[in-house]
Amino acid sequence: MSLAQQGRRVVLAGLLLLGGVYVRALAFTPAQKIFYLHVPAAVTTELAVILVGLAGVFFLFLKDPRLDRFAEASAEVGTVFAGIVLTTGPIWGKPIWGTWWTWDARLTSTLFLFFLLISYHLLRGAVTDAGLRARYGAVLGICAVVLVGFIHLSVYLFPTLHPQPIVLRPGKPGLPPEMLVTLLLSFGVFLVLYVGFVMQRYAIALRREAASHG
Amino acid sequence: MRELLGQAWTVARKDLVLEFRTRTALLSAVVFTALVLTVFNFGRDPTAVATIDLAPSILWVTFTFAAMLALNRAFQLELENGALEGLLVSPLSRHSLYLGKVLANLGFVGVVEAVGLPLFVLFFNVPVGQVLLPLIGVIALATVGFVSVGTLFSAMVVRTRFAELMLPVLLLPFLLLPLTYAVQATARLLAGRPLSEVSGWLKLLAAYDLVFIAVALLLFPHTVDE
Numbered sequence: 001m002s003l004a005q006q007g008r009r010v011v012l013a014g015l016l017l018l019g020g021v022y023v024r025a026l027a028f029t030p031a032q033k034i035f036y037l038h039v040p041a042a043v044t045t046e047l048a049v050i051l052v053g054l055a056g057v058f059f060l061f062l063k064d065p066r067l068d069r070f071a072e073a074s075a076e077v078g079t080v081f082a083g084i085v086l087t088t089g090p091i092w093g094k095p096i097w098g099t100w101w102t103w104d105a106r107l108t109s110t111l112f113l114f115f116l117l118i119s120y121h122l123l124r125g126a127v128t129d130a131g132l133r134a135r136y137g138a139v140l141g142i143c144a145v146v147l148v149g150f151i152h153l154s155v156y157l158f159p160t161l162h163p164q165p166i167v168l169r170p171g172k173p174g175l176p177p178e179m180l181v182t183l184l185l186s187f188g189v190f191l192v193l194y195v196g197f198v199m200q201r202y203a204i205a206l207r208r209e210a211a212s213h214g
Numbered sequence: 215m216r217e218l219l220g221q222a223w224t225v226a227r228k229d230l231v232l233e234f235r236t237r238t239a240l241l242s243a244v245v246f247t248a249l250v251l252t253v254f255n256f257g258r259d260p261t262a263v264a265t266i267d268l269a270p271s272i273l274w275v276t277f278t279f280a281a282m283l284a285l286n287r288a289f290q291l292e293l294e295n296g297a298l299e300g301l302l303v304s305p306l307s308r309h310s311l312y313l314g315k316v317l318a319n320l321g322f323v324g325v326v327e328a329v330g331l332p333l334f335v336l337f338f339n340v341p342v343g344q345v346l347l348p349l350i351g352v353i354a355l356a357t358v359g360f361v362s363v364g365t366l367f368s369a370m371v372v373r374t375r376f377a378e379l380m381l382p383v384l385l386l387p388f389l390l391l392p393l394t395y396a397v398q399a400t401a402r403l404l405a406g407r408p409l410s411e412v413s414g415w416l417k418l419l420a421a422y423d424l425v426f427i428a429v430a431l432l433l434f435p436h437t438v439d440e
Contacts, residue, residue, distance in 0.1 A: 112387055139433045
């Protein structure tokens with residue numbers, strides 16, 4: 001079975017599991033619904049960006065093309081997940097806050113991340129030489145991770161409308177346990193989806209390389 | 215260390231001498247800055263928004279654009295006659311090449327800002343008398359941040375298609391953060407707030423500068439090597 005087919009199966013399994021999470025969310029847990037898409041998608045986006053940066057660091061040392069293909073795939077999947085965050089957020093925000101968008105630090109930082117990922121793809125698209133493209137991608141990926149760290153620091157300095165982090169919050173009452181379980185399940189499902197998408201995107205990168213060499 | 219800085223100074227001096235002898239790029243950048251400031255004057259309704267509320271944004275958007283112009287030409291210069299290859303095969307270390315380019319860009323942007331700031335004060339009638347020194351400090355810190363990342367990216371984009379367009383697209387997400395810090399600091403300074411309210415933003419700017427100079431120093435060799 002090819003990598004692309006395996007990836008498709010993983011994604012299919014992920015989507016079925018996501019259905020399962022929503023059965024649980026709608027039937028057994030109070031209120032929150034879009035929460036189980038929005039929050040895991042946001043966390044997975046960050047994870048994807050961090051992995052792009054890590055892959056970049058290792059690529060610059062090892063010069064292994066697999067790392068570059070992975071970084072490219074991870075960045076693209078991260079872009080899609082950031083898109084999910086930026087669409088589900090306003091859908092929730094309009095009825096709850098009364099506005100689609102506000103220039104709040106958390107919202108802006110997600111937009112930042114989205115722009116960073118887009119510019120990563122634009123840079124890759126603008127370099128013709130494959131070796132150079134991989135190196136530039138690695139450099140930009142590493143810079144992006146450093147910037148994301150700075151953005152996280154800064155987010156706490158601005159007043160915010162966005163709900164504060166609710167899971168990793170020492171000493172304060174967090175989510176009700178049944179919601180926490182649903183959220184954690186949803187995280188797991190998004191990880192499965194991430195892996196599935198990255199596998200498919202990696203397979204595309206392989207085919208493109210084969211096509212350009214052949 | 216001394217050798218590193220000496221080599222960096224050689225590169226910077228070469229660029230600056232070239233710049234001050236031809237003067238075309240520098241003059242264009244200065245005129246551009248003056249024009250942007252003028253455009254801002256017409257791009258607002260003076261009866262609706264007080265100048266002092268807009269002033270920090272005007273100053274920083276102008277300086278960001280000016281920095282971008284300067285950075286775009288930093289390595290473009292070296293493309294002619296394969297000058298970049300010449301630099302790379304010379305016994306310069308990559309780190310001193312980067313630092314030299316940073317110094318030259320700082321000089322270039324510094325001159326533009328030195329003309330831009332008085333124009334800004336004049337055009338928008340901003341009271342800077344009391345806070346001139348801290349304001350210059352904010353400008354210096356933010357400019358170092360702009361230039362440290364910008365020089366790294368500028369070395370990358372010269373070998374891409376649409377280099378002039380690619381640099382702003384890559385760089386703006388990175389400039390937005392120091393820009394935010396600088397605007398916050400400038401707004402407080404211009405409003406006559408105590409310096410203690412500004413120091414936090416200055417520290418953030420300094421941290422940004424240090425981190426990105428370090429990261430760029432480490433990454434720069436990978437952007438120019440063949």
